[in-house]
Amino acid sequence: MKKSLLALAALGTLTGVAHAQSSVTLYGIIDEGFNYVSNVQSASAGGRTSHQLYNLSSGVMQGSRWGLRGKEDLGGGLKAIFVLENGFDINNGKLGQGGSEFGRQAYIGLSGPFGTVTLGRQYDSVVDYVGALEVGSQWAGYIGAHPGDLDNFNNANRVNNAIKFASANYAGFTFGGLYSLGGIAGSFNRNQIWSLGAGYANGPLTLGVGYLNVKDPNTSFWGNQPNGTAGNNMGASSVAGVQSNPVISGFATAHTYQVVGAGGAYTFGAATFGATYSNIKFKDLGTDTVANMPAAQASYGGTATFNNAEISLKYQMTPALLFGAAYDYTRGSKIGTLDRAQYHQGALGVDYFLSKRTDIYMIGVYQHASGTDSTGQTAVASINGLTPSNSNNQTAVRVGLRHKF
Template sequence: MKKSLLALAALGAFAGVAHAQSSVTLYGIIDEGFNFNTNAGGSHLYNLSSGELQGSRWGLRGTEDLGGGLKAIFVLENGFDVNNGKLGQGGLLFGRQAFVGLSSQAGTVTLGRQYDSVVDYVGPLEVGDQWGGYIAAHPGDLDNFNNAYRTNNTVKYTSSNYGGLTFGGTYSFGGQSGNFTGNQIWSLGAGYNNGPLQLAAAYLNSRTPAASGGLFNNGGTATAANAAVTNTIYSGFASANTYQVIGAGGAYTFGAATIGATYSNIRFGNLGSAFASPFKGQSATFNNGEVNFKYQLTPALLVGAAYDYTRGTQVEGNSRAQYHQGALGIDYFLSKRTDVYVTGVYQHATGDTVNAAGDVVAATANINNLTPSTSQNQFTARVGIRHKF
């Protein structure tokens, strides 16, 4: 009798496995275009670049139904450069995302290389994550709304959707023996999306972000701590012990038009911790505000405009650096999967800042992910094509 019961139990288990539903999806984006930059290190620059509106990528997304509403999920996502075929994100094979986890009605828990809560909740409301691409992101993407930095060794929780409300958080283990908080990164966020209204808020905290393995330096290529940040807007503050972002945003759609706004407060606390700084123990703070607008002229044609203002309350000995940035864009969809677009961004800088060597210098323009300007002004324009598969 016992043997019969054991046999039936074993057959039932195998039957459950045999009927489990699973799927794996291959997906990707190829984004390529021609750029013009009025001041790239003092000269005009004409070039092709990959992944401006969205990063060029391919990935695998999988799910398996484990029964009882429980699912196993995974994502492996690679970034690449269309122009030369090289890997993105510092040469990592799956540098964009790589995680595995479980999902149920109680929410989703995943482990691996992932996005923080600022990226997940507030990021989609800034123009850089919409029609503007990375050149229209906030100066230097200093608040990480445009996902310049991803988190390794991360445990992440994402709630189910409760009438348009979602929330979640991440914790990244620093992995330092005898120092539990070394290089740790954590974030919390929440969003509401119901009908025409979108709202979001999030918090990000990172210890020693420019140290080896820290948030600014986890792509695997930088050989020196201060090489992890190349953008002149905040390269002089990368020695901080703590990098903190408080962000919020909202958008409202009426008819074919959407108006939105975001705010972020960025603090580089206790300079001189990750590496030497003449401003040891001091802190630097930035405040950023953006307003954006887009209008769907036809089902195939989108136009957009945005203005962004960044103000730094920085270390003693220099005035407050300010950055004014405007962006315009047109996006035309040839099909559901292919579109062509034109984007233009202008940035003007005033005041003083601190360079990577710790010297107080005049602030210069540096549009996100571009070669810094040698003057207070910089303008870039791009004509591109994007295909999704």
């Protein structure tokens, strides 16, 4: 009898252990390389001059990072999960994402048979369901993203204080949404962010759609970093340094930032053809007060609208060798008496995998601008993530090495 009781107790203990199985994974990416950039704008005693730039930079193909990913089996198909992900610059050891310790992602949640609910700093639905279809998130890096990453397809900005749902996979179909609490007493809508999205991936076909709506974006979205500066240099309470992003920086006074995006890809043998479209609106300009905003930009009113379209080709010549090509067109609307801005951009890339974890790559991007940009000046080329050109043309070439662990 005693032996039976002891055996039953041992079995109960083992069952408890089985239901509480957990794991924590350390992972990361180190991306480093050499850049050449033409026509880089720089200050001088006589105004602004143009120079060529040669430099080392970190995290172009993918942001350099390290992270911890964990899960615990709670039984009945339910799991507790968490992710803490830090971005950094390998050249100087600085934290990425404006000095955030876990600025890329930081969330905890529960996962079950019907989907996952998570709480924390996370990606919006446009990033989740459409962003992966843009070449900047594939083989072209952030320099191949759309000008100023104006539609956030390349994930320049994350969402703080977010509650997020992601569905299970139903025969290739997935959907989800996100809501961010503004946290302003007595003002439910202030700093509010919400998004919805859906995707389909089955066989050679991949599709995605997403919607993002951001209230008071200069504070809640572009300026949600510890130092008040987001990845695209649009500050939380001022526009110090904002001229480094002339594509959209003049619209920092918008009350609402809205993105509607869609994309698709189809694979024929070794070739994958892709396309994305986005409609971006900066609504009710002049509503939010931004310190140090130039008077001309602070006086903007109405809505600034952009339409962006990208087509691409990716060719897997061998299992280890990939080629890519893309063309992107961005067309802005007129603001008052200001002429519309237009940006034409082409990108080429080659990626060779030395192993499953390590690859070497080369990316070339050319951009041509015309019209009047958001600052009210003649539009200059401004390849995403780089210092703007001093003219309407700019070329960037990147040779890099990436290792995943």
